[in-house]
Amino acid sequence: MTEFGIALDIGTSGFRAQAVDLSTEEVISTAITLRHPIPGSNVIDHVNFAIEAGEDECNRLIIETINNLIERLRLPRSNYSRMAVCGNPFQLSLFQNIEIRDLAYAGQNKLKALGVTPPKRDGCIIEAGDLGLNIEPSARVIIPPAVTHEIGADAMAMLWETHAFSAIVPTVIIDYGTNAEMSLIKAGRILTGSAAAGPALEGQEIERGMLASSGAISDLEIEEGGWRNYVLDEEFNVVKGDLVDPDSGVVLEKGRAHGKAIGITGTGVIAAASLATDVGLARSPKILTKDGVLRFQDGIELTSSDREEAGKAIGAIRAGYMTLAYEAGMSPNDIEVAYMSGASGTYVDARKAQRIGLAPYSAREIHQVGNTSLAMAKDLVINEELFGILKTFANTLRASHCMFATSEAFRAIYTIELSHWCYGMPMSLYNEMLDMSNLSPIDTEMGGAIVHRDVIRDIPDLGRMGLSILHDVGVRLSSDLPGCVHCLKCVKACPEDALEISKDGESWKAIILSDLCNGTACRRCEQACSEGVMKVKHFRYA
Numbered sequence: 001m002t003e004f005g006i007a008l009d010i011g012t013s014g015f016r017a018q019a020v021d022l023s024t025e026e027v028i029s030t031a032i033t034l035r036h037p038i039p040g041s042n043v044i045d046h047v048n049f050a051i052e053a054g055e056d057e058c059n060r061l062i063i064e065t066i067n068n069l070i071e072r073l074r075l076p077r078s079n080y081s082r083m084a085v086c087g088n089p090f091q092l093s094l095f096q097n098i099e100i101r102d103l104a105y106a107g108q109n110k111l112k113a114l115g116v117t118p119p120k121r122d123g124c125i126i127e128a129g130d131l132g133l134n135i136e137p138s139a140r141v142i143i144p145p146a147v148t149h150e151i152g153a154d155a156m157a158m159l160w161e162t163h164a165f166s167a168i169v170p171t172v173i174i175d176y177g178t179n180a181e182m183s184l185i186k187a188g189r190i191l192t193g194s195a196a197a198g199p200a201l202e203g204q205e206i207e208r209g210m211l212a213s214s215g216a217i218s219d220l221e222i223e224e225g226g227w228r229n230y231v232l233d234e235e236f237n238v239v240k241g242d243l244v245d246p247d248s249g250v251v252l253e254k255g256r257a258h259g260k261a262i263g264i265t266g267t268g269v270i271a272a273a274s275l276a277t278d279v280g281l282a283r284s285p286k287i288l289t290k291d292g293v294l295r296f297q298d299g300i301e302l303t304s305s306d307r308e309e310a311g312k313a314i315g316a317i318r319a320g321y322m323t324l325a326y327e328a329g330m331s332p333n334d335i336e337v338a339y340m341s342g343a344s345g346t347y348v349d350a351r352k353a354q355r356i357g358l359a360p361y362s363a364r365e366i367h368q369v370g371n372t373s374l375a376m377a378k379d380l381v382i383n384e385e386l387f388g389i390l391k392t393f394a395n396t397l398r399a400s401h402c403m404f405a406t407s408e409a410f411r412a413i414y415t416i417e418l419s420h421w422c423y424g425m426p427m428s429l430y431n432e433m434l435d436m437s438n439l440s441p442i443d444t445e446m447g448g449a450i451v452h453r454d455v456i457r458d459i460p461d462l463g464r465m466g467l468s469i470l471h472d473v474g475v476r477l478s479s480d481l482p483g484c485v486h487c488l489k490c491v492k493a494c495p496e497d498a499l500e501i502s503k504d505g506e507s508w509k510a511i512i513l514s515d516l517c518n519g520t521a522c523r524r525c526e527q528a529c530s531e532g533v534m535k536v537k538h539f540r541y542a
Contacts, residue, residue, distance in 0.1 A: 001079060002021060002023065003023065003081045004019050005081065005083060005381035005382065006080055006381065008069075008083060009085075010086070011087065012046070012088065012091065013036055013211065016371060017070070018459075019073040019080075020378060020382060025382050028463045029072075029074055029463045029465035031073050032468075033470045033473040034470075035473050036473070036515060037514050038058050038094075039514050039515075039518065039536070040518060040520065042179065042521075046058070046090065048519065050094060051101070052536070053536075055099075055100055057540060059094055059097040060541050062095055063131065069470055070135060077136070078135075080136055081136060082141075083128065084376075084380035086144060086153045087153065087154055088153075088194075089103055089149075092152065095143075096124075096126070096131070097131075099116060099117070102149070123390065125142050125143070145390060145391050146394065148400070150192070150403075153373070154372075156394060157372045157376035159183060159397070160372075161375045162372065164183070164339055167185045167337060169336040170184070170185070170328075170336055171184070171186075171335070171337040171339070172184050172185075172321050173339035174317060174320075174338070174345065174358075175341040176343075176344035179194055179196065179197070180317050181194050182194070182317075182320050186328045186330060189328065190398060190400070191327055191328055193320050193323065193401065195410075198309075198316070207303060208302070209263060209266070212232060213236070214236075214259075216262070216265045217230065217263070217265065218268050219349055220268060223243055225245070225252050226243045226246065226253075227244055227275065229243075232265075232347075235457075235467060236467070239255070240255045240256050240257065242255045242297035243255065244296055246272075246294045247289045247290065247295070249299070260298045261297050261298040262300075264300050264302065267344050267347040268296075270348050272302050274349075276294060282307065284307075284308075284420055284424050285424055286304045287302070287303070308421060308422055312418065312421060314357055314421065315414060315420070318357040319416075319417055320404060320410065321360065322442065326439060327409070331440045335362050338360060338367070338449075339368075339369055340358075341371070342458065343458040345368055345458075346457065346458040350366045351451065354449060360443075361443040365450050366450070368454060369454050370460060413437075416437075430442070474517075475513075476513065477511070477512050478510065478540065479509065479539045480538075482533060483531050484507070484508035484533050486508055488501060489528040490510070490529050491525075494517075495524065499511070499512050500512075512539060519536065
């Protein structure tokens with residue numbers, strides 16, 4: 001019997017899984033989700049929902065989604081003898097169904113008052129049956145170690161897979177995702193941070209946005225008379241699309257893209273923000289076309305509010321790596337090399353990203369390196385001996401974590417970023433604002449970085465059976481509504497059409513699709529409820 005392994009990345013905005021032949025090390029198939037099953041659009045939303053609704057509920061959502069992904073890998077479940085799982089500390093804790101409150105609350109006094117004993121996160125191997133996974137019950141599930149309490153396996157994966165930990169010049173590596181994990185390496189010292197950038201850079205919370213998948217506009221280029229659209233095909237390859245006038249939406253030339261574009265990724269949003277600034281079609285916070293909209297192929301549009309939402313994410317990331325530099329006792333201008341990780345970091349035009357601040361202007365080299373979390377999970381499932389090596393590696397790293405939530409530098413810089421992206425402050429005032437916070441100035445014009453595209457896709461090898469997408473990742477969560485008068489104000493208030501109200505005997509019941517719900521950061525349904533009976537924290541897995 002051929003033995004297979006599963007490499008799994010549990011990301012904040014979606015899951016990635018690959019089936020691997022353990023004898024040949026060949027990738028057989030890939031399956032992904034386009035959303036996360038827990039309500040919310042970022043890790044803070046997930047934390048809040050887990051605290052309020054319960055860790056058991058979140059664990060059930062994650063395990064069911066993984067089991068559905070396993071089916072999408074299209075191999076006999078009994079043939080899987082090993083699985084390796086990577087992700088941030090919160091996602092891995094929910095996967096294991098262990099304590100998460102030590103990650104949710106800052107401060108030892110708070111944890112002591114709650115009676116919380118932080119669990120060890122130094123790596124472990126568990127049998128699949130103990131986790132409720134639908135593979136051979138005795139299959140070994142490998143969970144890599146964290147470096148410290150806050151520096152998880154995903155951050156270590158960036159350092160390990162790129163070898164950035166051994167950098168001899170000041171280097172920054174960033175995962176351009178919802179949680180924006182980042183590390184700065186200087187003279188053998190590693191500082192890490194995590195900026196809750198939100199999902200805009202992955203195409204979510206953008207009106208026509210989507211994660212990177214088939215039919216997504218992933219890049220834009222200026223050509224004579226218009227903007228050339230580039231679209232991802234079924235295997236995530238970038239294909240030349242239509243040439244479009246971004247003001248009128250008129251198609252000037254048809255491209256080769258197969259099928260219609262159905263949305264725009266975060267990388268496309270970044271390209272649009274960069275190009276619009278370059279050609280004078282945007283000045284923060286507004287798009288300056290005749291109706292405040294940029295138009296792309298097949299009716300896809302970008303509004304001023306979309307650009308502002310992306311600006312908040314861009315600002316959080318720039319504030320993050322600048323804060324790490326100041327914490328390291330250096331100027332952000334001293335950063336010489338940048339690594340861009342994750343789907344957005346792979347598909348984005350690196351120079352456009354640098355143009356709007358997603359990489360330091362001072363960087364002389366930029367490497368685009370793909371999904372390092374999934375890559376490390378694949379290495380682990382192929383070679384189980386790597387588990388011990390990574391435990392030693394984690395123990396020897398000279399790493400420390402910067403809590404951006406309590407950093408005065410981060411707070412000051414992010415305020416400047418919001419002033420720029422949301423309130424129209426020109427970049428010419430940026431350094432003046434830094435000086436007011438006693439922070440050293442930064443370059444406001446970028447140099448000519450050399451870009452190394454180390455992979456062609458964020459998942460370089462999709463396997464001979466190709467890619468399968470699990471579109472319906474959410475499950476139905478329900479809650480009784482005693483006292484509901486069926487006014488349906490809550491349903492009308494839901495921005496994602498995630499909510500419905502149905503009759504349950506003589507009373508009413510609310511049902512939400514977990515992956516569409518924006519979670520505890522939204523609560524518009526609660527605010528709209530005139531009777532005060534709608535509570536997001538009361539929803540449970542039916």
